[in-house]
Amino acid sequence: MSKKEIRKELKVSAIENGTVIDHIPSHNVFQVIRILNLTDYPNQLLIGTNLESQKMGKKGIIKVSNKFFEPQEINKIALVAPTATLIVIHDFNVTEKKQVKIPNQVEKIVKCFNPNCITNNEEMETRFTVIDKRELKLRCRYCEKITAKDDMVFF
Amino acid sequence: MKNKSLISINDFTPEEHIRILDLAEDFERQPTQRILEEYVVATLFFEPSTRTRLSFESAASRLGAQLIGFSEPASTSLQKGESLRDTIRTISNYSDIIIMRHPREGSARFASEVSSVPIINAGDGANQHPTQTLLDLYSIRKTQGKLDNLEIAFVGDLKYGRTVHSLVMAFCNYTTTFHLVSPEALKLPSSVKIHIKDKKLTYHQYTELQEVVPKVDIIYMTRIQRERFSDPLDYEKVKNSYVLRKSMLEQAKPNLRILHPLPRVNEIAIDVDSNPMAYYFTQAMNGVFVRQALLASILGVVE
Numbered sequence: 001m002s003k004k005e006i007r008k009e010l011k012v013s014a015i016e017n018g019t020v021i022d023h024i025p026s027h028n029v030f031q032v033i034r035i036l037n038l039t040d041y042p043n044q045l046l047i048g049t050n051l052e053s054q055k056m057g058k059k060g061i062i063k064v065s066n067k068f069f070e071p072q073e074i075n076k077i078a079l080v081a082p083t084a085t086l087i088v089i090h091d092f093n094v095t096e097k098k099q100v101k102i103p104n105q106v107e108k109i110v111k112c113f114n115p116n117c118i119t120n121n122e123e124m125e126t127r128f129t130v131i132d133k134r135e136l137k138l139r140c141r142y143c144e145k146i147t148a149k150d151d152m153v154f155f
Numbered sequence: 156m157k158n159k160s161l162i163s164i165n166d167f168t169p170e171e172h173i174r175i176l177d178l179a180e181d182f183e184r185q186p187t188q189r190i191l192e193e194y195v196v197a198t199l200f201f202e203p204s205t206r207t208r209l210s211f212e213s214a215a216s217r218l219g220a221q222l223i224g225f226s227e228p229a230s231t232s233l234q235k236g237e238s239l240r241d242t243i244r245t246i247s248n249y250s251d252i253i254i255m256r257h258p259r260e261g262s263a264r265f266a267s268e269v270s271s272v273p274i275i276n277a278g279d280g281a282n283q284h285p286t287q288t289l290l291d292l293y294s295i296r297k298t299q300g301k302l303d304n305l306e307i308a309f310v311g312d313l314k315y316g317r318t319v320h321s322l323v324m325a326f327c328n329y330t331t332t333f334h335l336v337s338p339e340a341l342k343l344p345s346s347v348k349i350h351i352k353d354k355k356l357t358y359h360q361y362t363e364l365q366e367v368v369p370k371v372d373i374i375y376m377t378r379i380q381r382e383r384f385s386d387p388l389d390y391e392k393v394k395n396s397y398v399l400r401k402s403m404l405e406q407a408k409p410n411l412r413i414l415h416p417l418p419r420v421n422e423i424a425i426d427v428d429s430n431p432m433a434y435y436f437t438q439a440m441n442g443v444f445v446r447q448a449l450l451a452s453i454l455g456v457v458e
Contacts, residue, residue, distance in 0.1 A: 116280050118261040122239050142261025143282055144163070146346065 013046065018065040020087040021077060026050050028081045029060035035076050035109075035154045038064065056083065076109050076154065078102045079136065102133045110138060113151035117143035157455035160267040160274040164285040164321045169328040176293050178448035178457060179441070182217075186444065189219030190456045197250035198224035199242070200277075201257040206417065206439070207277050207286075211254050214446035223250060240269050247271045252454060273453050281317055286449065287416055288321040290442040291375070297441070298412040298434060299372055302326075308334040308367045311377035311397050311422060313343040318416045319377060320347045327351060333358035334367045338393040341383065364397055369406040374399065376415040376422055376435075401426040414438050 024032055026049045038045060044065035053059035068088060069077075077084050078100040088096035106128040112119045119126045119142055128138035128147065136149040156171055167175070182188070196215040200208050208226055215222055223246075239262060246253060247270040255263060256277040263276035263283070278284040296302050307326060309319050313335055323333065323343070327350045335343050335358055342360065351358050361367055368374070379397055384390040398421060399413065415423060415435040427433050451457045 112261075114260060116258075116260050118239070118257075118259040118265050118279075121259055122262075122265065124240070124265060140261065142264045143259075143280070145260070145282075 014092060015044065015046070015063050015065045015089055016092055018043075018063065018067050018089055019069055020089060021062045021064070021081075022059070022085045022087060023053065023056060023083050024060035024062065024081045025056070025083060026058045026060045029062065031080050032060075032062060032077060032084075035080060036069075036073060038062070041067075043067070072107075072109065074100055075103045075106065079106070079110070079152065079154075082136075102130060102136070104130055106130060106138055109154055110147065111153040111155060112140045112143060112145065113147040113153070114140065114143050114145045117145065119143075156452045158273050159453060160263075160270075160276075161285050161449065161453070162263045162267055162274065162276045162279075163283045164288045164325050166285070172289065172292060172325065172328075175289055175445065175448045175452065176296055178452060179289075179293050179444040182444040182447040182451075183441070186447070187217050190451060191215065191218040191220035191454060194220045194252070194454055195250040196220045196222055196450065197246050197253045198222060198226075198277075199246065199253060199255040199257075200224070200226045201228045201239075201255065201262075202278075203227045204256050204278060207256065207284075210439070210442045211275075211277065211286075211446050214443045214450060217443070218447055218450060220450070224254075239266065243270045243274075252450065275449060275453070278317075281315060283321060284317055285321060286442070286446055287318050288325050289449070290438065290445040291318070291322050291414060291416070292325055293441050293445050294412075294414060294434060294438040295373055299410065303329045304331075305329070305373060306332045306334065306371040307373045307375065308336055308371040309343070309375045309377070310336040310364055310367075310399070312341045312379045312383060313337040313377070314341040315380075315383060316377045319343070319375070322375065323347055324350050327354045327356060331356055334361065334371055335359065336361045336364050336367055336397070338362065338379070338389075338397075340389065341379065362396075364399065365403055368403050368411075369408065372408065372410055372412075374411065374413045376413060376419075378418075378420050378422055398422055398424060399427055400424040401430055404430060404432055407432065 029049045046063040048061040050058045082102055084100045086098050086100055087094055108125045112126055127141040131137050131139050138147045198208055198211055212222055243266045252273050254275045254277050257279050260280035260282040263274055263279040267274040276283055276285055299305060313319050376399060381390050411432050412434040413432050417439055
């Protein structure tokens with residue numbers, strides 16, 4: 001390991017068990033924390049922003065002790081931070097490493113932007129088909145209107 | 156199509172559309188057939204719409220079905236705050252099929268998920284009104300003898316008119332040339348145009364009605380609503396440029412027919428009514444046959 005790489009590793013300390021969310025666009029770090037409901041997280045939570053990254057220039061990183069995310073939560077991350085990598089740690093060892101993926105279907109986590117949609121007026125879950133992964137456009141199964149990235153609100 | 160809900164025009168395949176039109180022809184030849192005497196049809200109008208409701212009730216009555224329902228939400232437990240989920244669950248125990256109109260977009264799709272019987276969407280907010288689309292298809296096939304290779308003009312409010320969006324989508328299944336006539340502010344949205352482009356079909360856009368009249372087989376008129384314009388002056392500027400008058404029909408092809416989903420306000424002058432090209436009142440009557448065909452095939456009494 002070169003000296004430079006060691007220095008990079010030391011910027012944020014390691015966790016024993018839990019999940020590291022790496023390669024988050026720096027400006028989205030706090031959004032990721034919010035949609036994952038980590039603001040009141042009772043265990044160790046390490047947050048880094050504007051860290052140097054060969055891939056991205058600058059990146060953000062979140063290390064969450066004793067937390068292993070459900071697929072649904074991972075999908076949430078993909079919608080706001082499509083570049084993110086998920087690293088699962090057990091006993092200081094990486095046991096799993098994967099790139100988050102924008103799913104074909106998005107359920108429960110996003111609000112439909114149309115105020116007259118039944119999902120905003122009845123106690124029920126939302127369901128969308130992702131019709132454009134690059135621009136991130138979701139078509140509501142119910143009102144059939146398209147919620148775009150900039151209109152996206154998370155539950 | 157047995158037990159299948161009809162929420163969006165694309166829920167049925169083009170082949171199923173044609174099957175409905177063929178069945179509707181049978182009902183037009185013989186409208187009174189008491190084939191649904193064993194069935195209870197519920198019409199739930201959470202938003203009043205006299206024309207659509209009566210058309211469905213006429214269709215169900217001619218087939219001998221029993222009708223239950225309401226024509227406005229004031230008389231229902233909705234006033235007491237009952238959820239749509241509970242209303243639909245309850246009424247699906249009382250009936251064999253539910254026809255519903257509701258002011259919220261997506262309400263009919265949601266109802267189809269919680270109902271134990273099929274749902275026919277009779278309009279969900281600004282979203283879908285598929286039985287209108289089927290009766291438009293029926294009227295066009297009947298007057299032109301075909302659905303393929305037609306030149307169709309859509310006139311008026313192409314931005315908000317849900318009947319226009321659904322009919323354009325239905326005609327994307329055929330070789331169609333679209334002539335889109337509207338004020339700049341009310342052009343067909345790109346989310347609908349994308350369907351035309353996907354099928355590599357041709358469309359032309361106009362702001363003048365007169366120039367398309369000689370080119371087309373069908374003129375589909377719609378109403379331009381004052382409330383669509385933020386500046387009342389903009390409305391005043393365009394409101395008379397999209398009025399069809401008898402004198403404009405002199406250059407028309409002899410097979411041209413004029414359609415309108417009704418109600419009309421002033422966008423078709425009264426003097427057009429007596430012209431043989433005016434078809435909008437017959438079009439409304441065709442709705443009964445198409446709805447008979449839908450009830451009979453969804454309830455499974457015809458194949």
